[in-house]
Amino acid sequence: MTAPIIPGAEPWSADGTNGHGALVLHGFTGNCNSMRGLAEAFHRAGYAVELPLLPGHGTSVEDMLGTHWGDWSSAVEAVYESLASRCDRVVVVGLSMGGSLTCWLATRHPEIAGIVCINPATQVSIEMRELVEQMVVAGESVMPGIGSDIADPEATESAYEGTPVQPLLSLFDAAEEFGSHLDRITCPLLLFTSPEDHVVPPTDSDHLAAHVSGPVERVTCERSYHVATLDYDKGLIEERAVAFADKVTAS
Secondary structure, three states: OOOOOOOOOOEEOOOOOOOOEEEEEOOOOOOOOOOHHHHHHHHOOOOOEEEOOOOOOOHHHHHHOOHEEEEEHHHHHHHHHHHOOOOOEEEEEEEEEHHHHHHHHHHHHOOOOOOEOOOOOOOOHHHHHHHHHHHHOOOOOEOOOOOOOOOOOOOOOOOEEEHHHHHHHHHHHHHHHHHOOHOOOOOEEEEEEEOOOOOOOHHHHHHHHHHHHOOEEEEEEEOOOHHHOOOOHHHHHHHHHHHHHHHEEEE
């Protein structure tokens, strides 16, 4: 790391009382700040919780330049396996790229009790890919940031101000790969979507809902933008996510 962890971005874990676990995942260029409230809601409900800080995140954008999907996904799978080894059943929850990682994990681990995706990134725009590829060819390493897309003026996400382009391309590649296997997701899915999202198109949620094999429950976050876990609908997300986890871990 070239810089200390941003205050509030730290990873967080807690033991549970109900025998079940919740793995909670933040988004691209974000950090644990965006998911801490949701993680704590699971803990209050009795779940053992793991909220990891993904490699390259939560310090400075320079630390993220050399990372890619393989770093994030391998870190997530290691944390999941550790949590699953000490819990009866596990739910996985993710925002944005955290939702991408959640879907990827569910294609590989059918034993997951249920997944919760909040404005997940599941598709790649051809135009966006071409733009990012052109930036790479031009020698650019960082483009304008995508963080803190929040309707509530009192809330802020402590994401990076810039977006590293090579890591973003690795996310695009991964989305195309795991996107062809969404039918392998057989566990229940709770899907939160913000109609006004300036980072990930709501059609990504539609695509996910249409291609998984398991049951889908959808919730619209009418009052929130992309980072809905810090926005006006954060209470709704916490309540519905915990209720969903209670249901799928009891079955």
